[in-house]
Amino acid sequence: MARSEIGRVSSPGTRVVIVDDHPIVRDALACLLGESPELQIVGVTASIRETLPLVERTMPDLLLVDLSLEDGSGIELARALRRTRTKTRVLIITGFRDEFAAAEALSVGVHGYILKEQPTADLLVAIDTVARGGRYISPLMASRMRTDTSHGSEDRLLARLSRREREIFRLVVAGSGSKEIASRLFISVKTVDTHRTNINRKLGVRTTASLIRFAAAHGIAIAPRASSEDTDLLEPAAPPPVIPTV
Numbered sequence: 705m706a707r708s709e710i711g712r713v714s715s716p717g718t719r720v721v722i723v724d725d726h727p728i729v730r731d732a733l734a735c736l737l738g739e740s741p742e743l744q745i746v747g748v749t750a751s752i753r754e755t756l757p758l759v760e761r762t763m764p765d766l767l768l769v770d771l772s773l774e775d776g777s778g779i780e781l782a783r784a785l786r787r788t789r790t791k792t793r794v795l796i797i798t799g800f801r802d803e804f805a806a807a808e809a810l811s812v813g814v815h816g817y818i819l820k821e822q823p824t825a826d827l828l829v830a831i832d833t834v835a836r837g838g839r840y841i842s843p844l845m846a847s848r849m850r851t852d853t854s855h856g857s858e859d860r861l862l863a864r865l866s867r868r869e870r871e872i873f874r875l876v877v878a879g880s881g882s883k884e885i886a887s888r889l890f891i892s893v894k895t896v897d898t899h900r901t902n903i904n905r906k907l908g909v910r911t912t913a914s915l916i917r918f919a920a921a922h923g924i925a926i927a928p929r930a931s932s933e934d935t936d937l938l939e940p941a942a943p944p945p946v947i948p949t950v
Contacts, residue, residue, distance in 0.1 A: 771798035816840035
């Protein structure tokens, strides 16, 4: 199925746009949902920049959006849609069991969050629930979000990152580039870039600027902190100046 606006059909139903940056997944969802007489697929896209004008043209009832897109995240798309005051509702569909991303999505106005591992019947229920004005959250994610509230704010937000990823996260938001990070941690630039890709994926961002905004928005320190797990990142203190005697 070609990526773009799809010709309108005469049958009634919930008007849906599918947003996913994987062509196979995107087209499979379009074929699967297109078989339902209660749904009308009016477009398929892979990015925020394609989706916003398509929403303006077609005025869909619902966007079925992957968490990770070509030029950002489903959460960033939801924020952009909220600024346009569109009545289109948003259902995130993702393969990541990330309770923070789910909470963040709901906080910016997303109306549902479902995992790709769930059965097709669950997806149809989620679409119907969201389209009718309700909210849907994957039962697994709802459970993980409830059990996550006992952790401290920053620890909770960064809990999905490994120790090395937390080290690199703090260096990135403090302004260090990949080469500098590689030198400080005695690893290759390629390894740093791999970690940065994983960090962005886990936190639902795409760019360094988005990562810095993420840190600022959640009050996360933007410089390495002295702690039991990252004191090795800090430069040694400079010796006190020598004061000549007279």
